[in-house]
Amino acid sequence: MESNSSPSSSPIPIFSTFTSPFEGSSKKSDLTKKPLSLWPGMYHSPVTLALWETRSNIFERLLDPPLDAPPQTELITKTPSRSRMTIMYNFSTDYLLREQYRDPWNEVRIGKLLEDLDALAGTISVKHCSDDDSTTRPLYLVTASVDKMVLKKPISVDVDLNIVGAVTWVGRSSIEIQLDVTQPATADATDSVALTANFIFVARDYKTGKAAPVNRLIPETEREKSLYEAAETRNQLRKRKFKDEKKELDNGEVDKFEELLAEGRIFCDMPALADRDSILLRDTRLENSLICQPQQRNIHGRIFGGFLMHRAFELAFSTAYTFAGMMPSFLEVDHVDFLRPVDVGNFLRFKSCVLYTECENPDHPLIHVEVVAHVTRPEFRSSEVSNRFYFTFTVRPEAKAMNNGRRIRKVVPATEEEAHRIVERMDADSL
Structure with a gap:
C-alpha cells in the first residue's frame, strides 16, 4: 500500500482496553458523548474501539439506521486513498497492549x-x-469471503506493528479490501510485510435486504492500477471456480481417491495390520460449542466475523498441537467463504480435523486442518454450515528436536465422503 498524507489516512494508535480510553477526559464534547464502551451491538476489542471512535459519526447512524430515509440516489466515484486507513500497535511501549496480544511463545496471537x-x-x-449524507x-x-492469507514471517509482540488497508476493487455490490500487516525488517527477514490479506464485502440495502450498488472506484497510481487488475482477475477466477464446483473427478483424482480409501479400509477391517505411521481422519477430530452472546455482535446485530475467525483459528491450532505432539507454527489460512450469517442466540458448533499431511520434507512437514462452523437449532432439528476454514501449520525444527524427531503421521479416510474432502483440498491447495 502506498502512503497518503490526507487526514483520513493518519495512523490510528491502538491502546489497551484494560482501562477505559474515555476515563479522565476533560473535553466538553466527551462529557456529553456516550462512551463507545457502553454502546450496544459492538464487539469490543482494542482495535474496534479505536476504529469506532475514529468514525463515530458514521457508526452512530448505523446503530439506529433511518430506515424510512431514501437510499443513496447517486453513486460517488472515489479513489483508493479516500478509504485508506492505518492502525498502529505500540507494542514496544504499551505493556498492557502487549499482554492482550501475547501468545505463550512471545509472538502475536494470530x-x-x-x-x-x-x-x-x-x-x-x-x-x-x-455518501456523507445524513438524509439517506x-x-x-x-463479510462475504477472505482470500488466502500467508504468514511470511513470525510477528513479534515486542516490536511495533502496523496494518494499512484500502479498497482495491469494486463490483456492482461487492468491494475488495487489501490489508498489509507490517513490522520492521530484521536480519532474518528483509521484507517488512508479514502478512497480506484480501477481504470481500457485499452491500445490502438496510430496508429491503437486497443487493445494493456501491460507490465506484478509480485507481490513480500505477500500484493502485496493478492491484485493481489483480483483484479483477481474482474475481473472474472466483466465478469460474463456482461454476466448476460440481465437476466430475478425472482419472488422476479417481486413482488418488481409491488409494486413500484402500488405506482407510485396512484400519477399519484389519486394524492389527494397519500402518502405525498413519491415522484415521476421524481420530484427529476436536470440537467445541458455544451460544452466541450479545457481546459478540457487530453494529448490524450479527455475530462479528472476526470473532468467528478467531475461534476457528484457536481450535485449528489446538487440533494441530494434539495431532503432532509438538507446538505447531501457523503458515496460512486458505480462502474463507461466509456462507450464512450467524445471529445472537444461535448455537454454534466448531468441528475440526486434520484433513491430510505432507511429509516429503521431514524438516518442514505440513499439517492441513479443516474447521467447519455449524449453526445448530435443536428446536427445529436443523444444522447449517456457516463457514469452512482451512489452516496450514508446520512444526518448528526446535520442537522436533525436543521430541526426538517424532514423525508426523499420514491421515487416511474411513468413508467415501472423507476421501472426497481430502482429494478436493489437495487439488485446491495445489493450484
Whole structure:
C-alpha cells in the first residue's frame, strides 16, 4: 500500500482496553458523548474501539439506521486513498497492549490478528460506501469471503506493528479490501510485510435486504492500477471456480481417491495390520460449542466475523498441537467463504480435523486442518454450515528436536465422503 498524507489516512494508535480510553477526559464534547464502551451491538476489542471512535459519526447512524430515509440516489466515484486507513500497535511501549496480544511463545496471537483484520476491513468498506449524507439510509455491509492469507514471517509482540488497508476493487455490490500487516525488517527477514490479506464485502440495502450498488472506484497510481487488475482477475477466477464446483473427478483424482480409501479400509477391517505411521481422519477430530452472546455482535446485530475467525483459528491450532505432539507454527489460512450469517442466540458448533499431511520434507512437514462452523437449532432439528476454514501449520525444527524427531503421521479416510474432502483440498491447495 502506498502512503497518503490526507487526514483520513493518519495512523490510528491502538491502546489497551484494560482501562477505559474515555476515563479522565476533560473535553466538553466527551462529557456529553456516550462512551463507545457502553454502546450496544459492538464487539469490543482494542482495535474496534479505536476504529469506532475514529468514525463515530458514521457508526452512530448505523446503530439506529433511518430506515424510512431514501437510499443513496447517486453513486460517488472515489479513489483508493479516500478509504485508506492505518492502525498502529505500540507494542514496544504499551505493556498492557502487549499482554492482550501475547501468545505463550512471545509472538502475536494470530486469532486476535484475524479479528482485527476483519474489523479494519469492515471500517474501510463503510468509509468507501458512505455518501456523507445524513438524509439517506446507510448500506448494510457484510463479510462475504477472505482470500488466502500467508504468514511470511513470525510477528513479534515486542516490536511495533502496523496494518494499512484500502479498497482495491469494486463490483456492482461487492468491494475488495487489501490489508498489509507490517513490522520492521530484521536480519532474518528483509521484507517488512508479514502478512497480506484480501477481504470481500457485499452491500445490502438496510430496508429491503437486497443487493445494493456501491460507490465506484478509480485507481490513480500505477500500484493502485496493478492491484485493481489483480483483484479483477481474482474475481473472474472466483466465478469460474463456482461454476466448476460440481465437476466430475478425472482419472488422476479417481486413482488418488481409491488409494486413500484402500488405506482407510485396512484400519477399519484389519486394524492389527494397519500402518502405525498413519491415522484415521476421524481420530484427529476436536470440537467445541458455544451460544452466541450479545457481546459478540457487530453494529448490524450479527455475530462479528472476526470473532468467528478467531475461534476457528484457536481450535485449528489446538487440533494441530494434539495431532503432532509438538507446538505447531501457523503458515496460512486458505480462502474463507461466509456462507450464512450467524445471529445472537444461535448455537454454534466448531468441528475440526486434520484433513491430510505432507511429509516429503521431514524438516518442514505440513499439517492441513479443516474447521467447519455449524449453526445448530435443536428446536427445529436443523444444522447449517456457516463457514469452512482451512489452516496450514508446520512444526518448528526446535520442537522436533525436543521430541526426538517424532514423525508426523499420514491421515487416511474411513468413508467415501472423507476421501472426497481430502482429494478436493489437495487439488485446491495445489493450484
